[in-house]
Amino acid sequence: MIASLPIPPPETATPADLVSAIAQLKREMRALILAHYYQDGSVQDVADFIGDSLQLARQAAATSADTIVFCGVHFMAETAKILNPAKQVLLLDLAAGCSLSDSCPADRFQRFIAEHPGHVVVTYVNSSAAVKALSDYCVTSSNACAVVNAIPREKPIIFAPDQFLGDWVSRETGRPLVLWNGSCEVHENFSQTRLVELQAQHPASRTLVHPECPLPIRALADVVGSTSQLLDAVRRGDPAGTYIVVTEPGIIHQMEKAAPAARFLMAPAETGGTSLGSCTHCNTCPHMRRNTLEKLYWCMRNRAPELSLDAELIARARLPIERMIAIG
Numbered sequence: 001m002i003a004s005l006p007i008p009p010p011e012t013a014t015p016a017d018l019v020s021a022i023a024q025l026k027r028e029m030r031a032l033i034l035a036h037y038y039q040d041g042s043v044q045d046v047a048d049f050i051g052d053s054l055q056l057a058r059q060a061a062a063t064s065a066d067t068i069v070f071c072g073v074h075f076m077a078e079t080a081k082i083l084n085p086a087k088q089v090l091l092l093d094l095a096a097g098c099s100l101s102d103s104c105p106a107d108r109f110q111r112f113i114a115e116h117p118g119h120v121v122v123t124y125v126n127s128s129a130a131v132k133a134l135s136d137y138c139v140t141s142s143n144a145c146a147v148v149n150a151i152p153r154e155k156p157i158i159f160a161p162d163q164f165l166g167d168w169v170s171r172e173t174g175r176p177l178v179l180w181n182g183s184c185e186v187h188e189n190f191s192q193t194r195l196v197e198l199q200a201q202h203p204a205s206r207t208l209v210h211p212e213c214p215l216p217i218r219a220l221a222d223v224v225g226s227t228s229q230l231l232d233a234v235r236r237g238d239p240a241g242t243y244i245v246v247t248e249p250g251i252i253h254q255m256e257k258a259a260p261a262a263r264f265l266m267a268p269a270e271t272g273g274t275s276l277g278s279c280t281h282c283n284t285c286p287h288m289r290r291n292t293l294e295k296l297y298w299c300m301r302n303r304a305p306e307l308s309l310d311a312e313l314i315a316r317a318r319l320p321i322e323r324m325i326a327i328g
Ligand code: 13P
Pocket: 051, 052, 053, 054, 126, 140, 141, 142, 184, 212, 225, 226, 227, 228
């Protein structure tokens, strides 16, 4: 239990109070704060490490901290726990889920696998621990092509749960894949018509697209890649250029730091807004946005919510994750 209450009552605490309280709690707890690029900028700014799914899993695998505080969504914290069964893993809000993960219940996936005997099972890390436990390999959007290329060509492959990422991997690698029909509620909602209009208004712009988007959106891209690969494209690109960003807008926080003179335009959504309400021109992940600086403070202060997983499930889900970390 933390002895000190390092901030004023939360009603009167300023963001600066929260930032210094979080730093103090981090020292006292010997904690590592990990944040995905889709987190709110205020949360990214207090993290020890900000990254894409693969980079965060690698950091979780390598840490000597006592506690991992995950600023992301449930499957990411689960991955950290599977890699660190003896450590405490905290997640700011246990309800921070993922539409892709929800689209693939383990019992249905088990039947799907049984219908395709002899197939190697490759699952996107955006899936539950129970689905990972049924898999031969996990992948992220950073290394999905490298993992599929590492599987002998004569082996047939199931790819789940994202049909659009799977379609992209299939085209990039030239391998036919048996696809599960899941999709991400953020990436499937970009508007092709409105993106074409935006590109016409900014003819010198570069369009950066996450591979979870459907083919008609990917076909409009200058660069298709994971969040870290899109950020790298900005780092390597015109420092004063215009970029159309076709993924969750949280990534723009780091893009603006990488290229302060550049201009970033969020690609328009097909339908306005999310359950968070007011955003009519962007695709914001309602799960990622559950996390706030205040929740980070209380999560560390209370050491809760804590993510726990059955030891037997951890043992079964670990190998495909270790293979994912090793490749690409
Ligand atoms: P990254 O592999 O780019 O981190 O993608 C994460 C994600 O969940 C996209 O929706």
